[in-house]
Amino acid sequence: MESPDLILSVRQLTKSYPSGREKLTILHDLDLDVRTGEMVAITGPSGIGKTTLLNIIGTLDHADSGQILIQEVDPTTMSDGALSRFRAEKLGFVFQFHYLLPEFTALENVMIPARILEWDRQEMIQRARELLNAVGVVDREHHKPATLSGGERQRVAIARALMNRPALVLADEPTGNLDPENGQRLVELIHSLRDTFNQSFLIATHSRSLAAACDRTIQLRKVT
Numbered sequence: 001m002e003s004p005d006l007i008l009s010v011r012q013l014t015k016s017y018p019s020g021r022e023k024l025t026i027l028h029d030l031d032l033d034v035r036t037g038e039m040v041a042i043t044g045p046s047g048i049g050k051t052t053l054l055n056i057i058g059t060l061d062h063a064d065s066g067q068i069l070i071q072e073v074d075p076t077t078m079s080d081g082a083l084s085r086f087r088a089e090k091l092g093f094v095f096q097f098h099y100l101l102p103e104f105t106a107l108e109n110v111m112i113p114a115r116i117l118e119w120d121r122q123e124m125i126q127r128a129r130e131l132l133n134a135v136g137v138v139d140r141e142h143h144k145p146a147t148l149s150g151g152e153r154q155r156v157a158i159a160r161a162l163m164n165r166p167a168l169v170l171a172d173e174p175t176g177n178l179d180p181e182n183g184q185r186l187v188e189l190i191h192s193l194r195d196t197f198n199q200s201f202l203i204a205t206h207s208r209s210l211a212a213a214c215d216r217t218i219q220l221r222k223v224t
Contacts, residue, residue, distance in 0.1 A: 008034040013066035037198040041211040044220035050204035088116045092161030094174035098153040100145040107141040113163040131159035151182035171203040
């Protein structure tokens with residue numbers, strides 16, 4: 001039996017893509033663990049497979065072989081409906097580009113994951129405001145994304161990722177679209193959120209400061 005604080009267990013994960021008459025192997029026999037409250041950075045050059053790895057763990061893509069367990073559950077065995085609910089309950093996503101819905105306010109964007117799980121409206125509002133306060137933009141809750149700065153939009157996106165109290169947040173280059181000053185502020189914010197909520201993060205990044213703020217760094221190398 002796995003350790004009770006083990007959030008993610010990846011074993012012998014392999015992924016290839018067609019390349020002409022051959023296959024291009026991106027990930028080969030990869031093993032990875034993430035524990036409760038742990039921040040783990042995935043580093044490596046562009047095209048090495050960081051985003052592919054996050055997409056597979058996030059159940060947005062499929063591996064060729066290997067096993068993924070999230071809190072000891074294998075999501076690949078689920079029906080589409082069960083998988084959608086599992087993803088909404090257990091995983092949060094933060095991307096390089098915030099992907100906020102432009103017609104919704106910051107508060108409404110943060111509430112979207114809870115709408116999928118049909119939370120009570122007042123509970124949704126209370127939780128969303130708590131998170132906007134935690135990321136430092138509660139005073140912007142009624143503003144739409146077009147009126148927010150890049151740093152503010154990414155803070156709202158992080159709050160949205162935390163809305164359903166996920167077991168694991170997957171972040172793909174979360175500072176990649178920010179200037180150095182706002183990027184550093186986001187690094188400090190993610191670290192603070194880990195400490196406040198005991199939240200687990202798996203972060204693909206080129207940022208040295210973000211990788212240094214994590215508990216461990218896993219560097220992907222070209223498959224030979």
